[in-house]
Amino acid sequence: MPVASRGNGRLPPPEMDIATFLIQCLNALQYGLLLFLVASGLTLIFGIMGVINLAHGSFYMIGAYMAFALAPIVDATFGGGFFSTLLIGMVLAVLLGYVLEWAFFSFLYEREHLQQVLMTYGLILVFEEARSLLVGDDVHGVNPPPLLAGTLPLGEMMTYPVYRLFVSGVCLAVALGMYFVFTRTRLGMMIRAGSANREMVQSLGIDIKFLYRVVFAAGVALAVLAGMVAAPVSSVYPGMGNSVLILSFVVVVIGGIGSIRGALLAALLIGVVDTFGKVLLPQAAGVLVYVLMALILLWKPDGLFKAG
Template sequence: MDLSIFLIQCLNALQYGLLLFLVAMGLTLIFGIMGVINLAHGSFYMIGAYMAYALSPIVAHAFGGGFFSVLVIGLILAVILGYFLEWAFFSFLYDRDHLQQVLMTYGLILVFEELRSLLVGDDVHGVAAPEFLAGTIPLGDIMTYPVYRLFISAVCLLLALGMYYVFTRTRLGMMIRAGSTNREMVQSLGIDIKLLYRIVFAAGVALAAFAGMISAPVSTVYPGMGSQVLIICFVVVVIGGIGSIRGAFLAALLIGFVDTFGKVLLPEAAGVLVYVLMALILLWKPDGLFKTS
């Protein structure tokens, strides 16, 4: 493997890991902080990708906007969807056992998949990247790398830094962390824990949907894409430590590099390398890399 190919694979691993962190971050919020096992989280990623596909012609025709207008409108719709779902469904699950959480969120997967099939169909679709990000940059004499993939990495990194700042340096982050530890105590201090949890859930849904929207131009849009990303996101949460933002970030990057280079160097075993990594880390640290955010 020469230097240019190695550099390209490193960039691919970084982009995949950062995008994976963006999806897993929402799962960390909902699973780690709110205590709900949300099997439907991958569906939010799928919804974001399909919104990028469905909204693009509508926004272009009605407003003359491009891909970034689609991202803004899709993000607003994702926040509204998350807020509604928490109010209508998830607010009843906090005091229920995990089996009931699993059954209800699995039911939501079936609902979302059926709605997707009825509204959009079962075909594979593509989403065009913005024209000014559709080019490539040279890496070496003959190799190039897509600018849009670098854009994805930059956006994910900025969002990761922003989320870390919010949850560790702001009053909102302090209330969220306190609410995840002792809900009754936070309520006794006059904080509306129901509204706080709805904000957290809406943020988690928006992060997953946003990840689906920005990844649509490079991964295409297809049925069942949410189920594939859900499994690997749970691996990220388990490796990083439930409820840990730093852990999810580090775990996502580790998985990105292991998966990317595994497919290049050991293609026959690439499918199990991520789970081997998880097993080794849990043998070393059963609670994950970090216990708290």
């Protein structure tokens, strides 16, 4: 089918009517919230525990492949569906994070950042090879649950998938849950105190090693959850965690290292800039996020918010 183009061979920007604008706003919100779900785990590990975890994107990939590989096993064993797969995947993610912290990351807290980078990069290679051996290198798709497979009408000609709204709802629920835990519970108080002064917390009789394992397991579970709920939206493919890792670090830097609310605001800003950039300025869309980061760091070198 022939496609209309300008004299320079480039497509004209699409007309932005109300329905299209609303759809792009929903896309930006869903993308930003999903990015927050990944980056919040990274800012927990990086900001509170002081570990540069390059393998965090691999946890996102593991979550997506869990959604693909566990679904037939859960259906055959328990007769469950997508939500049962999510629940089982989260349990496995917490166990994975706890074991990884005990076996590897617990030795990195007093090490130099270069050693942290080298070890976590090695974990990326291990996870990628394990993925290749267990699942293969093909691209896979994951179907959304039948309950959420429909669409909602937006205007006379356009519709929006219900599952994307579900993803946004899950991310918002997690964000509210994290806010409650960190500001209203004893666990949140211990985590914040441990990030500020580890020696003082230990002197008060709190098991800081166990506390850090809980934080790391939670960070891994958040990334895995993001991968599992994102799998029906985007296909499951090798190396899918690499680009997410880069953007997650951008979110952490913009929002402020260790700040959950900063990660949320930064992720939403990136979602808006990236989504509308691809629609309105497709030639420059690849750099707009990094321009945003540079501008914010010129204004606030430590990020939007401090840890907390």
